[in-house]
Amino acid sequence: xxxxxxxxxxxxxxxxxxxxxxxxxxxxxxxxxxxxxxxxxxxxxxxxxxxxxxxxxxxxxxxxxxxxxxxxxxxxxxxxxxxxxxxxxxxxxxxxxxxxxxxxxxxxxxxxxxxxxxxxxxxxxxxxxxxxxxxxxxxxxxxxxxxxxxxxxxxxxxxxxxxxxxxxxxxxxxxxxxxxxxxxxxxxxxxxxxxxxxxxxxxxxxxxxxxxxxxxxxxxxxxxxxxxxxxxxxxxxxxxxxxxxxxxxxxxxxxxxxxxxxxxxxxxxxxxxxxxxxxxxxxxxxxxxxxxxxxxxxxxxxxxxxxxxxxxxxxxxxxxxxxxxxxxxxxxxxxxxxxxxxxxxxxxxxxxxxxxxxxxxxxxxxxxxxxxxxxxxxxxxxxxxxxxxxxxxxxxxxxxxxxxxxxxxxxxxxxxxxxxxxxxxxxxxxxxxxxxxxxxxxxxxxxxxxxxxxxxxxxxxxxxxxxxxxxxxxxxxxxxxxxxxxxxxxxxxxxxxxxxxxxxxxxxxxxxxxxxxxxxxxxxxxxxxxxxxxxxxxxxxxxxxxxxxxxxxxxxxxxxxxxxxxxxxxxxxxxxxxxxxxxxxxxxxxxxxxxxxxxxxxxxxxxxxxxxxxxxxxxxxxxxxxxxxxxxxxxxxxxxxxxxxxxxxxxxxxxxxxxxxxxxxxxxxxxxxxxxxxxxxxxxxxxxxxxxxxxxxxxxxxxxxxxxxxxxxxxxxxxxxxxxxxxxxxxxxxxxxxxxxxxxxxxxxxxxxxxxxxxxxxxxxxxxxxxxxxxxxxxxxxxxxxxxxxxxxxxxxxxxxxxxxxxxxxxxxxxxxxxxxxxxxxxxxxxxxxxxxxxxxxxxxxxxxxxxxxxxxxxxxxxxxxxxxxxxxxxxxxxxxxxxxxxxxxxxxxxxxxxxxxxxxxxxxxxxxxxxxxxxxxxxxxxxxxxxxxx
Numbered sequence: 001x002x003x004x005x006x007x008x009x010x011x012x013x014x015x016x017x018x019x020x021x022x023x024x025x026x027x028x029x030x031x032x033x034x035x036x037x038x039x040x041x042x043x044x045x046x047x048x049x050x051x052x053x054x055x056x057x058x059x060x061x062x063x064x065x066x067x068x069x070x071x072x073x074x075x076x077x078x079x080x081x082x083x084x085x086x087x088x089x090x091x092x093x094x095x096x097x098x099x100x101x102x103x104x105x106x107x108x109x110x111x112x113x114x115x116x117x118x119x120x121x122x123x124x125x126x127x128x129x130x131x132x133x134x135x136x137x138x139x140x141x142x143x144x145x146x147x148x149x150x151x152x153x154x155x156x157x158x159x160x161x162x163x164x165x166x167x168x169x170x171x172x173x174x175x176x177x178x179x180x181x182x183x184x185x186x187x188x189x190x191x192x193x194x195x196x197x198x199x200x201x202x203x204x205x206x207x208x209x210x211x212x213x214x215x216x217x218x219x220x221x222x223x224x225x226x227x228x229x230x231x232x233x234x235x236x237x238x239x240x241x242x243x244x245x246x247x248x249x250x251x252x253x254x255x256x257x258x259x260x261x262x263x264x265x266x267x268x269x270x271x272x273x274x275x276x277x278x279x280x281x282x283x284x285x286x287x288x289x290x291x292x293x294x295x296x297x298x299x300x301x302x303x304x305x306x307x308x309x310x311x312x313x314x315x316x317x318x319x320x321x322x323x324x325x326x327x328x329x330x331x332x333x334x335x336x337x338x339x340x341x342x343x344x345x346x347x348x349x350x351x352x353x354x355x356x357x358x359x360x361x362x363x364x365x366x367x368x369x370x371x372x373x374x375x376x377x378x379x380x381x382x383x384x385x386x387x388x389x390x391x392x393x394x395x396x397x398x399x400x401x402x403x404x405x406x407x408x409x410x411x412x413x414x415x416x417x418x419x420x421x422x423x424x425x426x427x428x429x430x431x432x433x434x435x436x437x438x439x440x441x442x443x444x445x446x447x448x449x450x451x452x453x454x455x456x457x458x459x460x461x462x463x464x465x466x467x468x469x470x471x472x473x474x475x476x477x478x479x480x481x482x483x484x485x486x487x488x489x490x491x492x493x494x495x496x497x498x499x500x501x502x503x504x505x506x507x508x509x510x511x512x513x514x515x516x517x518x519x520x521x522x523x524x525x526x527x528x529x530x531x532x533x534x535x536x537x538x539x540x541x542x543x544x545x546x547x548x549x550x551x552x553x554x555x556x557x558x559x560x561x562x563x564x565x566x567x568x569x570x571x572x573x574x575x576x577x578x579x580x581x582x583x584x585x586x587x588x589x590x591x592x593x594x595x596x597x598x599x600x601x602x603x604x605x606x607x608x609x610x611x612x613x614x615x616x617x618x619x620x621x622x623x624x625x626x627x628x629x630x631x632x633x634x635x636x637x638x639x640x641x642x643x644x645x646x647x648x649x650x651x652x653x654x655x656x657x658x659x660x661x662x663x664x665x666x667x668x669x670x671x672x673x674x675x676x677x678x679x680x681x682x683x684x685x686x687x688x689x690x691x692x693x694x695x696x697x698x699x700x701x702x703x704x705x706x707x708x709x710x711x712x713x714x715x716x717x718x719x720x721x722x723x724x725x726x727x728x729x730x731x732x733x734x735x736x737x738x739x740x741x742x743x744x745x746x747x748x749x750x751x752x753x754x755x756x757x758x759x760x761x762x763x764x765x766x767x768x769x770x771x772x773x774x775x776x777x778x779x780x781x782x783x784x785x786x787x788x789x790x791x792x793x794x795x796x797x798x799x800x801x802x803x804x805x806x807x808x809x810x811x812x813x814x815x816x817x818x819x820x821x822x823x824x825x826x827x828x829x830x831x832x833x834x835x836x837x838x839x840x841x842x843x844x845x846x847x848x849x850x851x852x853x854x855x856x857x858x859x860x861x862x863x864x865x866x867x868x869x870x871x872x873x874x875x876x877x878x879x880x881x882x883x884x885x886x887x888x889x890x891x892x893x894x895x896x897x898x899x900x901x902x903x904x905x906x907x908x909x910x911x912x913x914x915x916x917x918x919x920x921x922x923x924x925x926x927x928x929x930x931x932x933x934x935x
Contacts, residue, residue: 013025013026013114013115014051014112014113014114014115015112015113015115016051016110016111016112017110017111017112017113018051018092018095018106018108018109018110018111019088019091019092019095019108020032020033020089020091020092021033021088021089021092023044023047023048023051024115025048025115026115028041028044028048030044030047030087030088032087032088032089032092033089037087037088039083039084039087040083041172042067042068042076042080043080043081043083043084043087044084045066045067046063046067046077046080046081046084047084049062049063049066049067050096050104050105050106051106051110051112053106054106054108054110055105055106055107056105057099057102057103057104057105058103058104058105059102059103060077060102060103061103062103063077063103063104064076064077067080075328079330081096081098081104084096094108095107095108100867125139125142125150125152125167126139127139127140127141127142131152131154131165132204132209132211133204134154134165134213136156136157136158137154137155137156137157137163137165138154138155138157139152139153139154140152140153140154140155140162141153143164149166149167149168149169149173149176150166150167151164151165151166151167152164152165152167153216162216163201163213163214163215163216164213164214164215164216164217165211165212165213165214166180166211166212166214167209167210167211168209168210168211169208169209169210174205174210176286176287177203177205177210177211177212177286178205179285179286179287179288180200180212180284180285180286180288181200181203181212182296182301183258183285183288183290184197184199184200184285185299185301186256186257186258186290186295186296186299186301187252187253187256187258187285189299189301190256190295190299191252191253191256194249194252195279195281196245196248196249196279196280196281196282197249197281197282197283198214198215198217198269198281198282198283199214199215200212200213200214201213201214201215214283217269217271217281217283218269218270218271218279218281219269219270219271220265220266220267220268220269220270221242221265221266221268221269221270221280221354222264222265222266222354222355223266224270225265225352225353225354226354226355230270231349231352231353231354232352234352236350236368238278239349239350239352240346240349240350240371240397241278242270242278242280242349243342243345243346243349243397244394244397244398245279245280246263246268246280246282246342246345247342247390247393247394247397248394249280249281249282250263250282250338250342250390251389251390251391251394253282254335254338254389254390256295257290257291257292257295258285258288258289258290258291259288259289259290259291259333259334259335259337259338260282260285260287260288260338260341261287261288261289261333261337261338262284262286262287262288262319262322262341263282263322263338263341263342263345264319264321264322264341264345265345265348265354266319267282267283267284268280268281268282268283269281269282269283289333321344321357322340322341322344322345323340323341324336324337324340324341324383325340325381326383334383335388335389335390336383336386336387336388337383338390339378339386339387339389339390339393340378340379340383340386342378342390342393343374343375343377343378343379343387343393344358344379346371346374346375346378346393346397347362347365347366347375347379350365350366350368350371350375351365351366358375358379360670360671360674361670361674362375363376363674368400369404369407370396370400370403370404370407371400373396374393374396374397374400377393377396378393380635382631382632382635384632385632385635385636523556523559523560524556524557524560524563524564526552526556527552527553527556527557527560527564527567527571528567530549530550530552530553530556531549531550531553531567531570531571531574533549534546534549534550534553534571534574535574537549538574538577538578539650543578543581543582546574546578547575547578550571550574550575550578551575553567553571554568554571554572554575557571562602565598565602565604566604566606566608566609569595569598569599569604569609569612569613570608570609570612572591572594572595572598573591573592573595573609573612573613573615573616574612574616575591576588576591576592576595576616576620577615577616577619577620579591580616580619580620580623580624581619581623582775583623583774583775583776583812585620585623585624585812585813588620589620592616592617592620595613596613599613607640607643607644610640611637611640611641614633614634614636614637614640615633615637615651615655617633618630618633618634618636618637618655618658619658621633622634622658622661622662623776624813624817625665625813625817625818625819626817627661627662627665627666628666630658630662631659631662631663631666634655634658634659634662635659637655638652638655638656638659641655649686653679653683653690653693653696656675656679657696657697657700659675660672660675660676660679660700660704661700661703663675663704664700664703664704664707665818665856666854667707667854669704669707669708672700672703672704673701673704673705673708675700676697676698676700676701676704677701679697679700680694680697680698680701683697691724691728692724692725692728692729692735694724695720695721695722695724695725695735695739696721696725696735696739698717698718698720698721699717699718699721699722699738699739699742701714701717702714702715702717702718702721702742702746703718703742703745705717706718706742706745706746706749707749707857709749711746711749711750714746715746715750718739718742718743718746719743721739722736722739722740722743725739731766732766732769732770733770734770736766737763737766737767737770737777737781740759740762740763740766741763741780741781741784743759744756744759744760744763744784744788745784747759748784748787748788748791751791753788753791753792754792756787756788756791757785757788757789757791757792759788760781760784760785760787760788761785761788763781763784764778764781764782764784764785766781767780767781774808774811774812775812776808776809776812776813776819779805779808779809779812779819780805780819782801782804782805782808783801783802783805783806783809783819783822783823783826785801786798786799786801786802786805786823786826786830787802787826789801790802790826790829790830795830795833795834796834798826798830799827799830799831799834802823802826802827802830803827805823806820806823806824806827809823815847816849816852817852818852818853818854818856819856821847821848821849821852821853821856822853822856822857824844824847824848825844825848825853825865825869827844828841828844828845828848828869828873829869831844832869832872832873832876835876838873838876838877841873841876842873842877845866845869845870845873848866848869850862850863850865850866853866867886868886868887870886871883871884871886871887872887874886875887
């Protein structure tokens with residue numbers, strides 16, 4: 001509200017002109033080249049602060065304190081600056097200068113003209129004072145206060161009735177109050193009067209101070225829990241009941257299209273009831289959102305406080321502790337955003353501490369397994385895997401006892417199958433013919449089950465005669481005869497010409513020859529046998545033998561039509577996995593997409609097909625190093641595997657290992673460590689532990705520790721796992737290679753450079769034998785060789801290795817893959833040291849992205865490294881003036897950097913050259929004697 005200049009409570013407002021832009025502080029309007037710019041308020045507030053302090057540095061801390069006035073996510077400032085620059089246009093935006101890690105400065109000439117004054121605040125209420133426009137109410141206590149709002153508890157002087165008043169003095173806070181009234185009216189008209197919603201009794205939006213008048217709903221849950229120590233006095237079931245009350249009212253709001261968006265203990269009120277129980281009320285919908293604005297029009301409610309932008313809602317509004325991850329990435333809020341906040345509160349109520357943040361390792365605080373699952377399901381970082389509705393959370397919490405009983409029954413029924421599988425593993429290294437017999441027996445059981453289901457279906461739908469039943473019995477006999485004469489006999493050391501100790505692979509390969517003859521005219525049975533053979537070859541990692549089995553199964557199942565559609569989709573997903581393992585990613589992606597289309601078209605959603613879908617997509621993204629996309633599929637695969645009546649521990653363990661790898665690549669190191677420790681503990685408790693799987697788990701744990709710089713803990717684990725695997729499998733196996741590569745990472749991290757190079761060269765030689773020279777796995781090991789050569793200052797050799805790896809990775813994985821980016825980074829550093837091709841060098845550096853590089857070395861200061869690299873490139877191009885600020889700022893901010901990071905020492909030496917005024921712009925080179933000593 002503009003007032004006279006003489007008002008002592010008022011501050012001056014200005015119209016600023018700079019370049020082709022004009023900003024009116026009184027109207028809060030921005031014009032560029034005479035045209036208005038539509039922009040959100042926060043970027044304009046940032047602009048106002050920068051203009052007010054033109055020529056001065058405004059720190060990030062000052063921006064957060066003045067503009068946001070509350071803790072918030074780190075990137076809100078950079079997002080606001082980006083929006084501001086886009087609105088200003090290139091010429092005007094150039095006047096906003098970024099000071100890395102410090103803040104911003106408006107650097108251009110600015111003209112300003114006073115246009116009026118505005119009230120700083122007209123809220124000067126005191127305890128015992130009269131409430132404006134409510135002469136019978138007196139202020140009793142201040143409940144909350146921010147820059148432009150206050151919340152007071154007041155009491156009637158005669159009746160002693162208590163009410164809450166929320167006041168506002170600026171337009172933004174006024175819009176919040178109006179929005180709260182609109183949403184309250186929508187909830188009341190849709191749901192009726194409810195005891196779990198705080199009622200708004202009246203409001204004043206005509207004259208300042210603006211306010212809404214609410215019933216008193218009790219103390220907020222956060223203060224009650226602390227001051228009264230209320231939570232600790234309640235049993236776990238009573239605390240869960242509090243959450244259920246909150247969830248019930250949130251679910252009701254969602255049902256009528258209202259999101260709360262700021263669910264937290266401070267917005268939950270609690271009072272005691274006459275029967276000794278507790279009444280929960282939800283309040284403060286001022287940050288809320290309407291999912292369907294038409295509903296307001298249908299109910300003939302005036303839409304106060306909503307504009308085009310506020311109707312959508314500010315995704316980052318809300319309290320950081322309860323803010324869903326997708327909102328921090330500026331995605332639109334959804335029902336699942338509210339579910340995330342409820343999940344955090346569920347955890348806090350379980351541990352009886354509403355101030356405790358939910359951090360890594362939170363599971364240790366929750367003893368009840370069912371509740372751990374519920375918290376995890378409600379707070380999943382990926383909203384696609386979060387609970388789909390609040391009703392689902394309510395059902396899970398109220399059905400915990402039944403779920404627990406069902407889980408116990410499942411575990412009891414799985415114990416026999418578990419024992420059989422462990423017996424099979426123990427026999428693996430001793431009697432291959434026994435493995436073949438047991439494995440094919442398991443396969444035969446799977447075939448018999450499928451035939452039984454098929455026969456039952458046909459009996460119900462088509463066959464009602466004894467003759468047809470006998471036909472299916474004859475078909476089952478044919479399968480049994482095939483297993484007996486073509487597989488078991490081939491693996492039996494006492495049968496026929498079994499001259500040597502035949503392996504499972506040999507037995508299976510020989511058995512495939514007679515499949516066509518054994519099942520002529522019986523396409524479904526042949527397809528089932530082919531699928532089983534394909535799975536066995538897949539477990540052996542023999543794509544050459546596996547692919548024809550799956551292709552033949554797909555042909556037969558396609559001809560069978562609708563009855564075999566689930567098996568057809570499973571076979572197509574399996575074929576896509578073969579393409580992924582061979583790095584034929586275009587083929588894999590097409591096969592996966594085509595199969596998904598068919599599944600959606602015919603609505604095939606049986607558990608086995610869904611399992612294959614997530615498993616194949618998870619493998620595809622895992623192999624491509626797109627770990628953020630792989631993790632949700634791997635988690636869902638594990639969930640479905642754990643739901644199987646008979647648990648396949650081979651598949652479960654394999655997916656856990658892949659998930660752990662992804663956690664490491666995503667810099668979720670604590671999660672990787674926890675996963676591997678839990679797996680190790682479980683493996684040791686199994687009836688017959690698998691030495692190979694234990695070795696894998698140790699290697700995974702060791703790798704997670706390496707990236708946490710806990711080398712002394714990591715080294716014995718990695719060495720033990722390598723010795724175990726090499727002794728059992730020999731040197732030329734994939735698992736041996738994987739652990740050898742982990743060993744290479746350890747030596748590199750410990751600066752044991754000669755050992756790192758030897759290990760990398762050994763890995764590359766082995767990878768070429770196992771995968772072939774152009775497979776991405778071989779290219780990864782070649783990149784390790786280049787890294788090790790670079791660390792030993794062998795720049796020419798490193799350039800050759802990394803150039804070859806870089807070219808191959810671009811062809812195989814694309815330009816934006818983390819591995820390709822890492823090759824790009826090391827290649828750029830080689831060219832710097834060799835003083836070569838500055839144009840190519842500049843292109844390489846421009847293509848680098850710090851966030852993508854996070855996937856190759858979790859936790860490394862990639863932003864710092866890239867800033868240093870850019871400064872060194874400018875220096876190499878003969879631009880020391882431009883290079884110096886980058887190098888100086890980066891070096892000054894490098895306290896947390898790894899002191900062994902050579903690029904930091906290169907930058908410091910280069911900076912000394914520029915500061916000393918030397919004309920020598922060459923990059924810092926390692927002294928010749930150092931090269932000689934290392935060689």
